[in-house]
Amino acid sequence: MRFLRIFRGNTAASLSEAQQLRAYRSSGDVGVLGALYEPYMEMVFAVCFKYLRDEDACKDAVMQIFEKLVVELRTHEVEHFKSWLHSVCRNFCLMQLRARKTFVTAHDIDNEHDETLLIATGPEEPLFYDRQFDALEMCLGTLQTEQRMTIQLFYMQEKCYKEISEETGFDLNKVKSYIQNGKRNLKICIERNGRE
Known part of the structure; x- marks a missing residue:
């Protein structure tokens, strides 16, 4: 899944998740958010594939979910990023299926x-x-x-x-x-x- 590796080498990855969330919320630096998101991209892809069953649609969903996070994490305080992200993915996919009436x-x-x-x-x-x-x-x-x-x-x-x-x-x-x-x-x- 080479398409997932877009944030390699970002120094923000050395911060804890809580520090990355605070840094992104205060700065809006998409690179910081990318470093936070990158380790979870395969999980996001897997969750999306479970629902959408289409590799290209899942690749698109991984990026669309990231774009959603760019907005939502500026205003939402998240304590447990992994479980919150899992819920965001699931809800995103369910809305995609609803839109398709699948x-x-x-x-x-x-x-x-x-x-x-x-x-x-x-x-x-x-x-x-x-x-x-x-x-x-x-x-x-x-x-x-x-x-x-x-x-x-x-x-x-x-x-x-x-x-x-x-x-x-x-x-x-x-x-x-x-x-x-x-x-x-x-x-x-x-x-x-x-x-x-």
């Missing part, structure tokens, strides 16, 4: 987080329909505050139970309960509102 089956995606986030009801059914994206957004708003917060932190920001407990102040067992109940309520709501 369907992905649950069999195609083996990651439990992906399946439960978009709620597949059977192995042969498409993982999502165009209307289900709208239903997901609407249904998130119907959840109790605690369920919505924990679902978003767990699935969209990929935080673990312990991190969610520390961030929200909720008891660890409550966090697990909120996520399970919220997931169940989301599934019911999406099935009711997201079908053709």
Whole structure:
């Protein structure tokens, strides 16, 4: 994957990720961001390939995601860059598929987080329909505050139970309960509102 190696030799790579994020946020130097992004480009390509299944589209996506980071990292404070970047990639690809109105089956995606986030009801059914994206957004708003917060932190920001407990102040067992109940309520709501 030679096309990925565009930031070699940048001195910003010797800084820690946190230092690189701060340096980029304060300076806007794309070289600093490139040095931060470069070690993750193969991961980004792999995540994109999992969804898009097209090498050229994935190469384009790697660069488009970098362009997205150029803007977003100037305003977003990110603590765990790798997990945040993984979420950005996944969401980018899902939006690409949505724009193409392409369907992905649950069999195609083996990651439990992906399946439960978009709620597949059977192995042969498409993982999502165009209307289900709208239903997901609407249904998130119907959840109790605690369920919505924990679902978003767990699935969209990929935080673990312990991190969610520390961030929200909720008891660890409550966090697990909120996520399970919220997931169940989301599934019911999406099935009711997201079908053709």
